[in-house]
Amino acid sequence: MAISIIYGPVPSWRLGRSLGVDLLSTEGKTCSFDCIYCQLGKTVHPLVERKEFVSIAKLAEELEAVKNTAADYVTFSGVGEPTLASNLGEAIELVRSVLELPVAVLTNSSLMTREDVRQELSLADVVVAKVDAPDEELFRQINRPATECTFNEIIRAIMLFREEYQGKLALQMMFVEVNKGCAPEMARIARQLSPDEVQINTPLRPCAVKPLIPEDISAIRRAFSGLKNVVAVYEAPRPEVIPLSQKATLLRRPKL
Ligand code: SF4
Numbered sequence: 001m002a003i004s005i006i007y008g009p010v011p012s013w014r015l016g017r018s019l020g021v022d023l024l025s026t027e028g029k030t031c032s033f034d035c036i037y038c039q040l041g042k043t044v045h046p047l048v049e050r051k052e053f054v055s056i057a058k059l060a061e062e063l064e065a066v067k068n069t070a071a072d073y074v075t076f077s078g079v080g081e082p083t084l085a086s087n088l089g090e091a092i093e094l095v096r097s098v099l100e101l102p103v104a105v106l107t108n109s110s111l112m113t114r115e116d117v118r119q120e121l122s123l124a125d126v127v128v129a130k131v132d133a134p135d136e137e138l139f140r141q142i143n144r145p146a147t148e149c150t151f152n153e154i155i156r157a158i159m160l161f162r163e164e165y166q167g168k169l170a171l172q173m174m175f176v177e178v179n180k181g182c183a184p185e186m187a188r189i190a191r192q193l194s195p196d197e198v199q200i201n202t203p204l205r206p207c208a209v210k211p212l213i214p215e216d217i218s219a220i221r222r223a224f225s226g227l228k229n230v231v232a233v234y235e236a237p238r239p240e241v242i243p244l245s246q247k248a249t250l251l252r253r254p255k256l
Helices: 056-065 088-099 117-119 137-142 151-164 177-193 214-223 248-254
Strands: 006-012 016-021 028-029 045-048 072-076 103-107 127-131 168-175 197-201 230-232
Touching: 006 045, 006 056, 006 072, 016 056, 016 088, 056 088, 072 088, 088 103, 088 117, 117 151, 127 151, 137 151, 137 177, 151 168, 151 177, 168 177, 177 214, 214 230
Parallel strands: 016 072, 028 045, 072 103, 103 127, 127 168, 168 197, 197 230
Antiparallel strands: 006 016
């Protein structure tokens, strides 16, 4: 059977051996953002409304085929923003019942303003929410959103989710040249949101912008002192893993 929804496992500096589920599985990226550092290139299908891309029946079929795969997490990610899939909640429940592994969702946070999205995300064991900017201007410059939602609305939505959510909430903050001077403001936002973990990242995979050097990331990290569980991309170990299908994996992660 050709595996198209499930990919990996891939080595994740945050989640160990991560078996990916791509509920979008579109040809070209489908996203509500078009981040300047995206490893998937330009957003081909800009989208802000949710819809079903792949059926639960197809996912169930593929899950049966990967039942014995060794992994630390099943991670909803892929060729765009996973919360755009209107069957995300159902898919999380199915994955957990078939694979008996903890479930993580990587989200750009833009749809967390919706109650149905927050409710579905709350079914996951780990939610990694993106915050790359301290204000509206840099948000538009870095994430280039298709959504009408403002930066403040998204921050308020994450805050609301934090109040309701019992699982582990991690904030992922991507630092590049344009926001590297904003670490104190970003740390202030992280303190407001009170996550279980803060992931300080810079794009190490090939993309349109250069990553920051380790010295810059160390300086940024210092601005986050006092916050619990701050991890930075250069410090984290990556496990060795062999993907089930190189082809399916390279579509979602052009460089392993
Ligand atoms: S949110 Fe993720 S998939 Fe979408 S453009 Fe940004 S980095 Fe790429």
